[in-house]
Amino acid sequence: MNNGFKNSIVILLILFSWISNLSAESGPDIQFENFWIVQPPNVARSTAGYGIIKNTGDEADTLIRVCSEAAEVMLHQTKIESGMAKMVHMTNTVIEPNSELVLEPMSFHLMFMGLSDVMFEEGAEITLLFEFEKSGEIEVKLPIRSSWQ
Ligand SMILES: [Cu+2]
Numbered sequence: 001m002n003n004g005f006k007n008s009i010v011i012l013l014i015l016f017s018w019i020s021n022l023s024a025e026s027g028p029d030i031q032f033e034n035f036w037i038v039q040p041p042n043v044a045r046s047t048a049g050y051g052i053i054k055n056t057g058d059e060a061d062t063l064i065r066v067c068s069e070a071a072e073v074m075l076h077q078t079k080i081e082s083g084m085a086k087m088v089h090m091t092n093t094v095i096e097p098n099s100e101l102v103l104e105p106m107s108f109h110l111m112f113m114g115l116s117d118v119m120f121e122e123g124a125e126i127t128l129l130f131e132f133e134k135s136g137e138i139e140v141k142l143p144i145r146s147s148w149q
Pocket residue numbers: 076077087109110111
């Protein structure tokens with residue numbers, strides 16, 4: 001056997017093991033899309049954040065915690081009960097495989113309270129830490145904007 005032939009067999013073997021590893025990989029795959037925070041008016045003590053949390057993996061995952069150094073953060077859901085909008089604090093939110101959790105007005109949203117004034121200026125970014133049961137901790141930077149873009 002000449003060396004060139006041996007080398008190509010080795011390369012093929014490496015390629016095959018790499019491909020089989022890829023297809024064997026499973027679990028949740030969490031991604032954050034289009035996240036932003038509404039710039040609060042000067043006197044505001046709270047504001048909201050919107051975006052999409054996607055799970056492109058083949059296993060469900062659960063959001064167990066979200067936090068930031070700049071404010072107290074919670075995942076809320078707005079629900080209408082007897083004509084009144086009411087915000088419910090969501091805990092242990094499951095994100096099914098190949099699905100997404102959409103955060104938008106009058107629905108799910110990030111609620112920011114006890115804002116640090118210095119940090120919540122237009123153009124600034126707030127660092128958030130999301131903790132998932134399987135995917136672990138994921139750090140996301142959210143821009144502050146005055147309106148939808
Ligand atoms: Cu809220």
